[in-house]
Each structure stands twice: as structure tokens, then as C-alpha cells.
Amino acid sequence: MVNIVPEITRKSIVELIENGERADGRSIDEYRDISVEVGVIEKAEGSARVKIGKTQLVVGIKPQIGDPFSDTPNVGVLMTNSELLPMASPLFEPGPPDERSVELARVTDRCLREGKILDLEKLCIIPGEKVWMIFVDIHVLDYDGNLMDAAVLGSVAALISAKIPNATVEDDKIVLDEENPVALPINEKPLMCTFAKINGELINDPSLDEENVMDARISIGVREDGSICAMQKGGEMPLTKEEVISAVSRTIEKTKELREYLP
Amino acid sequence: MVNIVPEITRKSIVELIENGERADGRSIDEYRDISVEVGVIEKAEGSARVKIGKTQLVVGIKPQIGDPFSDTPNVGVLMTNSELLPMASPLFEPGPPDERSVELARVTDRCLREGKILDLEKLCIIPGEKVWMIFVDIHVLDYDGNLMDAAVLGSVAALISAKIPNATVEDDKIVLDEENPVALPINEKPLMCTFAKINGELINDPSLDEENVMDARISIGVREDGSICAMQKGGEMPLTKEEVISAVSRTIEKTKELREYLP
Amino acid sequence: MVNIVPEITRKSIVELIENGERADGRSIDEYRDISVEVGVIEKAEGSARVKIGKTQLVVGIKPQIGDPFSDTPNVGVLMTNSELLPMASPLFEPGPPDERSVELARVTDRCLREGKILDLEKLCIIPGEKVWMIFVDIHVLDYDGNLMDAAVLGSVAALISAKIPNATVEDDKIVLDEENPVALPINEKPLMCTFAKINGELINDPSLDEENVMDARISIGVREDGSICAMQKGGEMPLTKEEVISAVSRTIEKTKELREYLP
Amino acid sequence: MIIILTNNNDNLRADGRAFDELRPLKIEAGVLEKADGSAYLEIGGNKILAAVYGPRELHVRRIMRPDMAVIRCRYNMAPFSVGERKRPGPDRRSVEISKITADALRPAIFLERFPRSTIDVFIEILEAEGGTRCAGITAASVALADAGIPMKDLVVSCAAGKANGNVILDLSEEEDKEGEADVPIAIMPRSGEISLLQMDGHITPDEFDKALNLAIEGCKQISEAQKNAIKNRYGEENG
Amino acid sequence: MIIILTNNNDNLRADGRAFDELRPLKIEAGVLEKADGSAYLEIGGNKILAAVYGPRELHVRRIMRPDMAVIRCRYNMAPFSVGERKRPGPDRRSVEISKITADALRPAIFLERFPRSTIDVFIEILEAEGGTRCAGITAASVALADAGIPMKDLVVSCAAGKANGNVILDLSEEEDKEGEADVPIAIMPRSGEISLLQMDGHITPDEFDKALNLAIEGCKQISEAQKNAIKNRYGEENG
């Protein structure tokens, strides 16, 4: 569904930004209210509910024992999926994941994977035969912009808080101790910052109204040490090199704030 | 496809029922002509053709050796599918099963399964490893109302008449004796009775015209001893508690008649 | 998409054929320019690019080790697929193979399989357990008529030129020698000839314009010894018996010419 | 003299409930921002969200009705809502539940006021612990009210059943799995009419009768919680 | 003197048929209630239903033809029609057979009389024992006639082929599997024109010639059975 924004809305958002202001009173580099709550789904081995302003999603972690990929026989598997639930927006429709949903899942996946959130080698149970597969399912409940930052924040929080059964091998059989679950082998805690370019200005944490009028979008994932692990440009218009460089350094600063919300 | 019934048809059906009559001359609790013929498909290990009035379907039984479900390692599997063939009605379209087809298959499945038609434990071949999977495929050829009663009647008849290869285990190998097939381990013979509520009256065995004007539908499955094994309300309007209770006792009586048609 | 041909085009093609002529100057039984180039895709174990006039396709061969079919435990598997890429014609749309694509793949498959192009028994690696599966993928890049002859020609050329790893069995393990690849066990080289019937005349190698106005189509596959291995009639109108018989003998002659293009 | 102390029914259920006792229940209306109406419901270990969009324009001509709105329901389980991860996307179970949920809600809505349009109900099972279809219907009703959809009544849903030989109210996951029968129903409490009724298991007509009555009583209790949720939502807005 | 009694060809086929002999055949028209036209056909172990709806309105604009009706065919095998259960839904084989069935029937129908509409043919293989595509076309023709679709001729279909080195008519399942070649055809008997022709296997041009003639003879025999089926249906209605 094409989302046509009334000219008057566009104009008002653009004019505010020209003055360094935003419709909801935020400054250019300010996030909306953020809340992160872990352990919200008891049946999930890990879970988190994230709200950024009116955007809300739940991330659930489920482990499963499976076969390793043939080219990486001794490492576990991390799988990220997302569902843009039709309840989250009048623009979302039931059915198999569309390109927005696929992009959200794949960018989140890259940020987690390249950000080395898990020590996947420790998730090997029997080398070459059985490994833990860790499923990260992102369930979008309310869509008011900036899904990527929320998805990464929620995924990291859920993974950090997850506990899976302890798996040991006795006589070639896998023994799962569900009574004494263990935390996942957390390595790094990558986070992501998204900017919308409106009228030549890069603003943090775009709301849906802002996304609807933005020229471009850039999302940057960084590790705690400030190294970059993922990047994705979106939107219909281009960015300048200077804008990209500036977004990188702003991300490094801004993710320090976001990091406070992790459990 | 929405099926709009001409007001005149609706009125005539309703007025007849007010007088305890029906368009085809039946009384309120009378079934149309029923025929049940078993063994109609030689390649199927069991089969039945059922006609109730102008409604016609064929049920085929195919056994297959497969893995048991992990939570029930020592019992066989019963699987029920249905196809509302596009030849059966101008309202049916080719394609994957729609919600009507899924409902028909699942209600029939519950009636058979909860009615304990088969002793599934006897369908285990190698405990924890190999069991018989019994497929019940309901193929609807002509649709003139009341598919559920026909589907259950046909499934029960086909299962009763089925013969599958005798499976024995020798030296860890499964030996199938196709020369001396054996009957399925039949436990109970559940049957189902469907009522349409029209103008406050519950009528048995609704025709398609009657289904098109009915307010609600209730289908009840019972075992031979009169205990209830399945129930499903359908239709756009509600039922009263008294109607439900009355449908139960009428079902217990009426299925005695239906039972005569079983082989 | 229905392809409506302007009446004037139809008339001009028909009139030309009445005079034994064709729009591009060919005679009735003449092929357009043909080129066959093998080894065009280095990552494919076999490949060929075929052009017949403005029709162009690439065929790639990929081997894969898999399980044999249970009813033929000691023979390899040949699988033929085709994709009518949307780039090849404004009439082709993205999505799963439609009936034209399925027909192309299945007729090519029958011509190769029944023409005994491969000695499939030699593609067994461990009897009853592991065999080579040879995938023939036909990728249609430009569609200007007569896909079948091009698909068979390209498939045969690609299979002839293919080299797969040498597979040996040591201590129950399959050892693949990728350094010393071996040719596929080529048995026969079947080829196919397609005729369009226009105004009662059978013309070879119809162009797209000719296909659009043809009454019927017949494709015949023959081995080198002139025996027939596959046949498929298409199109909206019938053929006479005499036309079929004549097409067979013309095919036997004409495939001798086509055979020159094989590597 | 020996006195044997007998409890009443209370301790006969694994979770200590009386036969006619519901699991702890919580309903909240208006929990989502984008949906026209929404509700969150917890009963026992179930966590359920329902959202409503509409009445809105219906783009699928094939199902459009010129004289009334259609109601479309989608019941969906989150992959992480159950013990073993559920693959995303509809299966046969969720297709059937979606259909009977629409059937259960439909008679309460004044559909004829919105010809050619649709009312879309989305039910999301975030965590499942037995009785999700009933909980979904109960939550959807509150979401419909929250969306301001004109209704004759607030449909409410609850199951009774039989486990360990006893007729009991509101089966937990374990009771559903191990028990003999499950009878989920939905009613319109004002008229007492039944808009959803299913049953599977093994039960005598008398026991069914008892279960049906018990389920109706359960519905009435839950109905109060629905009304409170709507009242709280309304109070909040005016507060 | 020793006399060796030789049969003629009769005993050279597993089922005792002569080389040019059809399997037992039965055709009945008008067997379904809802379809506009229908037919049931048995040949050997094949059991086949065909049904026709139309001419009726075509809702798929993409394939609509402003000057004539389109014919759509769906060939489908029941899951229980074969030895090992077939998974429901179309596969590549049924997609191809559906297409060539439409091609085989199309030239016999006065499609130009029904612009912008569709004639839908549904073929259901209830039991398969070799030769289902031909049997389906033969049955579909009778169903088209039963539906009152105006036609130039009754398309009829039959296969010949080669097995054990002999050219034979109407291959059974076993002959099809073990044999050297299969040549299914369909003809319009009045003109003798061929509207379906396929072949797979290994056969010389001379043998093909023989097989083609044999198949045409087979078609002619089956054509009589088609006409009788329609006559019986017509008689029945007037009797």
C-alpha cells in the first residue's frame, strides 16, 4: 500500500526541522521514550519487550537442537526472523514476509552476527553433528517508525537475558538439564542507530510521520568499542559522503545512551 | 464467493419449516436418501462412496509407514484431509484448501480420533521408530449440503472395510505381507449428526438451499454408547442452550438410523 | 497474457507461406542462424549458450549427490528444469513456473531421458544408497520462438561437455576427486525438431511471429539412428495423420543438420 | 474417634483451583497505539493481544457484501509462544480457529450499518497455556468495543471440560492435554445465546450438560472483567 | 506328425488381450448433480470423473479473450488413486496434462459463440491404471456434450505403444511401465484430425506409423461408446 502523506504534514515536519525542532518536541538527536523489559514471555527461553515511543515489539528466543551447516560443522546457528503483524499498522497485511519484513530481519541478523553477539563455537554440542540453533523472532506489535533500532535493542536484550538447558553428551547421547539452565555465551553487545534525512538534516529515531516524508534513511550498527558491524541505507533519495561519515560518529556517541537500557 | 439467496427462496423455505415441512417433502428430522458403498477404489486399501441426497463423496484410505510423533512414540497416526473439488459446486475453486475444507477435515478428524475409531497403539510397528500412518482422504464430488455427516459416515465405512498389509518385524527389518492383508484395529464407530437452525427450528441433514438460509448449524459426533466425542457450531447466528441440549439427544437417536448404513 | 496478433501481420505471414516464403527470407524448412557455445559458465560443471535466430538460452549442468528413487536403487537421476525469465519476453512474468515453462522442461526431459542420453546406471555411486543427480537448468534469456529445439540442443551440448568430479568409494565413504573430473557417461545424442503448421504448411523453426499465428505445433525428438524418442503436439488446432508422418521423416533429415552444431 | 479432614474440591486440581474456579484473569483495553481498538488479556499462563481495524474499505471484491460489513479474523501464534518453537505462518489449526472466531463474534456486531466494508480482528497469542481460542475471543470483544464498533453485546468465551473424571471449568494446558474432554464456548451474556461451541473428547450427555452450564457460568464471570476493562479504559480517558 | 497349436496374438499380453484390443470400457453421461455436464468412465482399472461448468463468466481478466471463450482444464489425481498415496495438489505432470487436455478439446468447441467467457473442465482420476490422460479427455468430451456445449465433434482419445517388441493398443499400467513406447493421441473422429499427440520411449518410424494407425482405430471404437453414453443419457431423460 502506498502511503501518501498530505502536503501540509510534510511541510510542517520540514519547517520544524529547519528550525531544529520536531513535531513531538524532541531535538534533532533525541530518542523518544525507551523502555526495555526482559523475561516477558515465560515459555520463551529469552524475551524482551521494547517500546520506543509508540513503536512496540516483542522479541522471543527459542533454542532448538539441529544439524550444523556443512561448511561450519563446529559452530552453532543464529537465525533471525521478523513478522510485521497486521495489528501493528493499517499498512501491514497478513501473509508471508514482504520485502520490508525481510530487510528488517536481515539487517538485524547482520548486526547481531557481524557484531559477534554470541560465541557460536560454544553452541556446538557434538562437533560435526549437533549444534544449538538459536531462533530470534521479532514480533512487531505497534509500528510508529524506527523498527531497526528497536529490533536490535530487543534482540540483544532478549539474548542477554536468555537461559537455555545445559547440554552435555554422555555415551553419544545428548542430555539436557532443564533444571539448571545456562546463559547464552554472550560475546559483544552490538547496537544500532537509525537516522532519517529530512531537508538535509539527519535526525535520530524517526517517527512514522518522519519516515513518511524522509528523503533517505541510514542505520548503523556498532560494537561497544565503537567499531562498525553493520550498515544499511534505505529510502528513495541519496546521501552525501559527509552525511554518512557524520552518521557514523553520531552513532558511536548515541549507542552509549542506548546501552543503558540493556539488562 | 458470497452466495446470495434470493429472498423468495428464503421465504419459501422458512414458511415450509414453520409448518413442519420441507421443500423436498421431508419431515424436520428426516435424512435424504442415503447410500454407502465400500470397496469402490481397488487401489485404495479402504474406500467408500457415500451419497446423502445429491451430496456425494468418496473416501479413500491409504496406509504409509512413517515415524511416530516424538511425544507419542508407540502409537500410529491418523491423518484426515479433504478436498472440496471444483467439480462439486460452482462455489468451489481450485487451489489449496480454504477454511471450509480445513474445517470439514478437522471436524471429521476430531470425530474419528476422539471417537477412538482405531486402536492406534496396535498400529505401532517398531516402538519409537516406525508406525502405520493411516491417511483418510475425503474427496467431495457433489455438494448439496451436509458434508460433515457424509464425511464422517464415509470415513468410518472406509476405515471399517480397509485391509492393510500385515507388518511384522524380523531381524530389525519390517516385512510386509501384502498377500494376507489384515483389517484395521477398529475400536468404536463414531457417527455425526448435523442440524441447521432455520426460523428457530433444528432440522436434520440440511440441503444446500437450507444451508444457504440457515441461521446456525450444529454438528455432533457420538459413539455407539451415546457418549459425545465431537461437536462443532457453525453459521452466522447463535444457538440457545436448549437447542444444543435438544440436538444432543436427537443425535443419539438419529445416529442409530445412520449406523444401519455401515458395512 | 493473451497475445493478440494484428490481422495484418497474420495475413502477411500466411500469404508469404502460400508462396513458400517467410518474412525473414528463409525457406519453409530452413532454420535461422544457429550458434552453440559450450563452457560458458565456469562454475557449472557443464554449460552451453544456444542462439537460434533471436532466441537465446543458457543451459547449466550441476551434479549433486543424493538418494536414488526407491524403485530404481541403482541408477542415477536426471532432472530438467526451465525458467522463462521475465527478461526474455514482455509476456513472461516473474513467479513459479507456469504451464508453458513446465511443458518446455518436461518435453526436454522426455527427449533426453527416453533418448537415453546418459547411461544412468554408471551414475550410481553406492548401490541403493547414493547416486549422482544431474540437474539440467534451462535459462531462457530471449524468446523469439522455437524454445524446444533450442532447449534440447543446449541441454545435449551442455551434457556432452560436462565434467563432474570422479567419485570413488573408500571404506564406505565417498571420495570426490575434483582435480581429475570425468565426462558424463554419454550414450546417445537425441535432438528435437519443431514444426509450426500455418495455412496447411509445416514450417521448421517457427519464429515468435509465426508461433503467434500458427494453427498447431509439433515437436519430434529422434536419436542418431533415426528412431523416435519423444513427440509433443501443441497449439490450438489439429494436425492430420499425414502431417504427422511427414514431420517425422523431415525431422530425421533435419536433425542431421542440427547435429553439426554439437561439440 | 478418627476424624478425616476432607477438603472440598479445591485440592483436586494440580494448580489447587476449585472445579468451578477460573485461572487468575487480567484484561486491559486500549493497549496498542495504531489499531482502532485493542485489548491485552492474561488468564493463567496465557498472554494474548487482540486488535481491531475498521470498519474500513474492503478491497477484496470476492468476499464483499453489499448489505453489510464482513468480519475477518486472524488468530496467530507467535513462534515463541509455545514450548517448541512454532514455525511462522498459518497452519490448519489456526485457519479453523480464525473461522470459528469470526463466527463467534459476528452475531454481536451491527454489521448491517457498514455495507461493503470490513472489520478486521487480529489475535496474537504471545504465550499459550491452554484455552487460547477462548481467551482470544474474549480479548477480541474488548478490542471491538475499544474500537467503538456498535455491538448488541460483548461476546465472552470460556471452556469447561472433564479431567480425572470431574467436570471442571477453564482447563489449564495440562488438564487439556491429560483430560478427557474440552468444551469451549462463547456466549452473548445478555441473551445467553451461544455463538461458539466446540467439543472434543469423551463425555456423557449428562456431563456435557454440566460442562455447558459451568462454561456459561465461567463466561459470566469473565464478562464482568471485560466490562471493568472497558470501564477502566473509559475512566482513564476522562480522568 | 506333431501339430503345434499357436494362438494368434491373443495370449501375448499379460491380461490376455489381443494386440489391437481395448480394455473393458464403460462410459456414463450425466453422473453428477451440480456440474453443468459430467461423465464417468472406466477403462481397465481406471476410474475417471469429468465435469464441465460453463460457458460462464470469466473473472480472470488476464486470460480473457474478447472474441471467444477460453477453455480451462484441471486434471487431478485423488491421493488414493495410486499405489503409494499421492500428495494433494498440482505437480508438474498434472500441470502439463491439464494444458494438453485443453489443447486436445479446444478445436472441437465453437468457442467463438461465447466471447469473454470460460468453459471449465475438471477431470478427477479416482483410480489410475495406465492411460489416465486419454481416458480423461474421452470422459471430458462426453461431459462437454452433456453440458450442451456446441461442438463440431466429440474428441476421443486413446494410446497405442510398444511393449515386448510388439505394437499394441491401449497400454495397461504394467505395459506402460515395462514397455518400450507410449503414443497417446486424441482425434476428432469425423475429420480424423489429431488434436493430441505425445510420444515417449523408443520406436522406429515404421512402428510409430503402425502405432498411430492402431491408436486411431482404438479411438474409433471408443467413439462409439461415447455416443452410446450420450444416447443413453438422452434416452433416459426422454424415457
Place this chain on the structure above:
Amino acid sequence: MIIILTNNNDNLRADGRAFDELRPLKIEAGVLEKADGSAYLEIGGNKILAAVYGPRELHVRRIMRPDMAVIRCRYNMAPFSVGERKRPGPDRRSVEISKITADALRPAIFLERFPRSTIDVFIEILEAEGGTRCAGITAASVALADAGIPMKDLVVSCAAGKANGNVILDLSEEEDKEGEADVPIAIMPRSGEISLLQMDGHITPDEFDKALNLAIEGCKQISEAQKNAIKNRYGEENG
């Protein structure tokens, strides 16, 4: 005295390239007959076809824009383009690449000249050896020009990245697999603006800066090859 001879960067890459050196590149415009525009591109072991249809009528109302054309891209890998056969049909990776390819090309096209219509870009990876998404975008630009689509600029795409601790241009398949980071970009060379930017791996901001500059330089080189391809095509037509 011992003199240690050091090469400059050249021999530090497996294929002998300098850090800032592209793989051998070849672009040809107008290679297909049916498409409105087309291009063939080889870079290293990549073999890529791009084709353009349009502006043409858009039949999917859901995505139509009343004030401009939409651009639809389909990136597809041939089953035989990679080491292990790829199953036909879109996967999540190709869905994402198709989307960002459209995003990368869109700003260069005067879409507002063709309201309610579509420009369809098809990219076919015949052989893949690292960097197919960039190669696809570069080829698609040439195909758009070949189709006569009015454009502000020729979008061009190239990746830089990091392998063995060095920032390098245009990663080969092996460098992409074994290396530390990959930064594919697309630019509009006239303005230098960036219309595609992705990154995955592990890189410091300074290295990223260096990689970005390197990729931009690479784009500029490839841009020349694009222009030559179009010139050759144009020359050919007038020659």
C-alpha cells in the same frame, strides 16, 4: 648490508591485484533482443545480464503511484551460477537485494515523467564470484540507458572492504568470505551522492572512511566503462 625488497601492495592479494585495483571488467550494452534495454557485464568471475522493460502500463493497482512511475527490480541467481546448485525462486537474500537495487537506481530516474506506469529491471546472475549486487546495479544502469529511460545520471556500484587487515577495493568471492568487512555502495557520479550503502563485518570508523573513499574511486573507474559501453552501442547503431 641486507636489502629486503618489498613490493608495494600489489602482491598482497591472492589474485595479484593492488589494493585499489578492480578485477578485469567488461560491459556491453544492447545484448538482448526482446528487452527494451539490456546490458551484459563481466567483472572477475561474475557474469551478469540486466534487462529493462518500460516505462509500461502497471497492472498492480496496489503499488501504482498517480504522480510518478514505480521501479520494480528482480535480482535472481541462476541455479548453475554458484558452486552448489541453488534452488530456483526467490529467497530472503534475493528479496533484500532486489529492494535495495530499486532504492539505488530510483533517484537517478525521472520517474515523474511517467505517472501510473512501471519500469521493470531484471538482473540475472549467470555466474557469481563475489560482488554480484554491485555488478547487477552497474549493469542495470547501462540497461536503463539502453532502454532510453531519461536519467539524471548513470548510477554505478562497487564495493570496498577489509581483508587480511588491509582496506581493499572490489572484493573477490574469496576475499568476501575470508575477509573482515564488505562495504558495497552505489553512487551517482555527477553529484557523488550515495544511493546504496551497506556494510557488514568488523571495521573501525577510520577504516570505514578509507573503504568508502576507495569504493567511490572504484565507482568512478567503472563509470567510465559504463559510458564506453553506451558509446559503443550508440556508435554501432550509427555505424
